[in-house]
Amino acid sequence: MDALDCADPSLLVDKRSETTTSLQALAMLNNRFILRMAEHVAVALKGKDDPVGELIARSLGRPVRREERALLEDYASSHGMAALVRLVFNMSEFSYVD
Numbered sequence: 001m002d003a004l005d006c007a008d009p010s011l012l013v014d015k016r017s018e019t020t021t022s023l024q025a026l027a028m029l030n031n032r033f034i035l036r037m038a039e040h041v042a043v044a045l046k047g048k049d050d051p052v053g054e055l056i057a058r059s060l061g062r063p064v065r066r067e068e069r070a071l072l073e074d075y076a077s078s079h080g081m082a083a084l085v086r087l088v089f090n091m092s093e094f095s096y097v098d
Contacts, residue, residue, distance in 0.1 A: 028090045035082075038089065042081040051081060059088050 028034055041058075045051040052072045056064040064072070076084040088094060 025090060028095070029086055034086065034089060038082045038085040041085045045081060045085075052076065052084070055081075055085060055088060059085075060091070060093050 041055070045054055048054050052069060053064045056062065056068075056072075072084060075087065
């Protein structure tokens with residue numbers, strides 16, 4: 001959790017520090033918790049009429065864009081839905097609120 005700037009719960013802090021490092025991206029791609037959650041989401045999407053659209057709507061809060069749909073569907077067919085979920089979990093749009 002240190003890689004993701006989680007605050008120490010034993011300390012009172014007024015504002016959480018924010019950094020962006022390559023270690024954070026690696027943690028979001030390879031951490032055991034993220035791997036399990038990606039599998040869980042992939043199983044939940046199995047059998048849906050539009051799993052890619054559902055994934056984007058659930059994780060990013062917006063409809064899938066036409067130009068990204070083909071890319072995401074190709075990626076899922078090549079690497080599996082769990083890998084696509086991990087990819088979406090690692091998107092800046094997922095990690096940061098603008």
